[in-house]
Amino acid sequence: MKYVDEFRDNYKCEALLWQIGKLSHMIGRPLKIMEVCGGHTHSIFKYGIEEILPNTIELIHGPGCPVCVMPKGRLDDVISIAENSNVILTTFGDAMRVPGSKDSLLQARAKGADIRMVYSPLDCLQIAQDNPEKEVVFFCIGFETTAPSTALTILQAAAEKISNFSMFCNHVLVIPALKALLNNPDLQLDGFIGPGHVSMVIGTQPYEFISQEYHKPVVVSGFEPVDILQSIWMLLWQFLEKRCEVENQYNRLVTETGNHQALEAINRVFEIRETFEWRGLGEIPHSGLKIRSEYAQFDAEKKFTIPYFTVADHKACQCGEILKGVLKPWECKVFGTACTPENPIGACMVSSEGACAAYYKYGRLSQIRNAERSIPEKLIK
Amino acid sequence: MCLGIPGQIIEINDTNDKLATVSIGGVKRQINIACIVDEEHPPQSCVGEWVLVHVGFAMNRINEKEAAETLELLEEMAELMVDY
Ligand code: SF4
Numbered sequence: 001m002k003y004v005d006e007f008r009d010n011y012k013c014e015a016l017l018w019q020i021g022k023l024s025h026m027i028g029r030p031l032k033i034m035e036v037c038g039g040h041t042h043s044i045f046k047y048g049i050e051e052i053l054p055n056t057i058e059l060i061h062g063p064g065c066p067v068c069v070m071p072k073g074r075l076d077d078v079i080s081i082a083e084n085s086n087v088i089l090t091t092f093g094d095a096m097r098v099p100g101s102k103d104s105l106l107q108a109r110a111k112g113a114d115i116r117m118v119y120s121p122l123d124c125l126q127i128a129q130d131n132p133e134k135e136v137v138f139f140c141i142g143f144e145t146t147a148p149s150t151a152l153t154i155l156q157a158a159a160e161k162i163s164n165f166s167m168f169c170n171h172v173l174v175i176p177a178l179k180a181l182l183n184n185p186d187l188q189l190d191g192f193i194g195p196g197h198v199s200m201v202i203g204t205q206p207y208e209f210i211s212q213e214y215h216k217p218v219v220v221s222g223f224e225p226v227d228i229l230q231s232i233w234m235l236l237w238q239f240l241e242k243r244c245e246v247e248n249q250y251n252r253l254v255t256e257t258g259n260h261q262a263l264e265a266i267n268r269v270f271e272i273r274e275t276f277e278w279r280g281l282g283e284i285p286h287s288g289l290k291i292r293s294e295y296a297q298f299d300a301e302k303k304f305t306i307p308y309f310t311v312a313d314h315k316a317c318q319c320g321e322i323l324k325g326v327l328k329p330w331e332c333k334v335f336g337t338a339c340t341p342e343n344p345i346g347a348c349m350v351s352s353e354g355a356c357a358a359y360y361k362y363g364r365l366s367q368i369r370n371a372e373r374s375i376p377e378k379l380i381k
Numbered sequence: 382m383c384l385g386i387p388g389q390i391i392e393i394n395d396t397n398d399k400l401a402t403v404s405i406g407g408v409k410r411q412i413n414i415a416c417i418v419d420e421e422h423p424p425q426s427c428v429g430e431w432v433l434v435h436v437g438f439a440m441n442r443i444n445e446k447e448a449a450e451t452l453e454l455l456e457e458m459a460e461l462m463v464d465y
Contacts, residue, residue, distance in 0.1 A: 120437025
């Protein structure tokens with residue numbers, strides 16, 4: 001497939017690994033690099049990228065999985081909406097298994113709530129038109145990548161005067177979360193692999209503060225193995241040359257200023273919340289979106305009575321430390337025992353983009369990086 | 382969650398609602414192209430273009446030239462490895 005296969009090519013991966021091996025040797029110190037986006041975490045495990053990197057390079061898996069950071073209270077809230085007998089609740093497949101304090105949406109559906117998975121938010125408008133006697137509520141999650149699509153859906157609902165449709169908005173923003181992480185004194189990081197698809201919407205410019213104020217380099221990256229290796233290679237050059245910049249590996253999709261039409265749609269429909277709670281990370285100021293009052297008729301928070309549950313994370317759960325990159329999944333006491341993908345205690349075990357699920361799925365139950373995990377010998381020379 | 386997949390626009394279905402058909406590895410799907418059209422790029426001009434598809438929307442055009450340049454650089458690097 002065009003734009004996929006070329007970026008999965010073995011030969012290019014080997015060449016990059018060979019360069020990465022040489023550069024990391026020249027740098028001569030251990031490096032911690034955080035991939036912010038859960039999509040990257042998933043690719044890194046799927047292609048075994050951690051295994052083949054020189055063992056001086058450690059990847060820290062960041063908070064960029066909107067499903068993982070959804071607080072339990074919000075889940076309980078949405079289930080309470082779904083329990084209304086006149087409601088059809090719709091959401092993306094990713095959200096179905098996230099545990100609330102009692103149930104997930106999947107479990108609530110088994111108990112009789114009408115909960116449907118959709119591929120696109122636009123599908124909800126069709127469902128609303130087909131079921132005029134019901135209220136269709138879309139449980140919307142996602143970062144800046146997804147927000148334009150939900151904003152455009154609301155604009156279309158307004159244009160078509162669909163009155164039985166609303167959204168329970170849980171969009172979160174990457175930049176405030178990165179700020180919160182960078183302000184954490186426990187965090188020890190040398191640089192970032194920046195999220196590719198968030199950046200396709202917001203551009204590379206919003207990351208400048210990371211290099212300027214926090215003196216950490218950022219390379220915005222695509223999701224194929226060649227993309228990720230090339231981004232690591234670009235970061236290594238920055239370390240070697242003692243540069244600290246925002247660079248763009250994913251320039252086939254990402255520009256400096258982002259996608260204007262997409263940003264405009266977001267700004268028309270949404271405004272920034274004072275604060276929003278992230279599972280594991282707590283309240284982060286200005287980190288979530290809500291629907292503007294002009295579109296209040298499509299805001300489920302205005303249409304329904306929301307209990308606004310607040311539920312503390314499970315005591316044993318160390319998702320917060322995992323998301324901050326302070327701990328590795330196997331360092332959590334319940335990892336792989338009480339907490340598994342079938343019975344997740346914490347959110348990092350729920351989505352395949354969560355660090356714990358990735359470690360579990362790809363068999364890294366207790367394994368700590370070891371010496372043989374350097375690059376193949378013929379490539380070191 | 383933020384994943385997307387490249388597809389090629391093969392037909393415009395509705396200029397008002399900005400709907401188009403993309404081919405994603407041979408599979409056809411209808412998507413919304415509102416995020417990639419403006420005065421300079423009317424819907425009709427999008428036929429044949431490659432875009433990144435996410436939750437039923439074309440989120441951006443894929444820049445053919447930048448992709449080719451990246452690949453060229455990597456090819457050169459790979460050749461260097463052979464010579465080495
Ligand atoms: S193993 Fe489970 S409880 Fe522990 S940090 Fe991971 S998701 Fe949270």
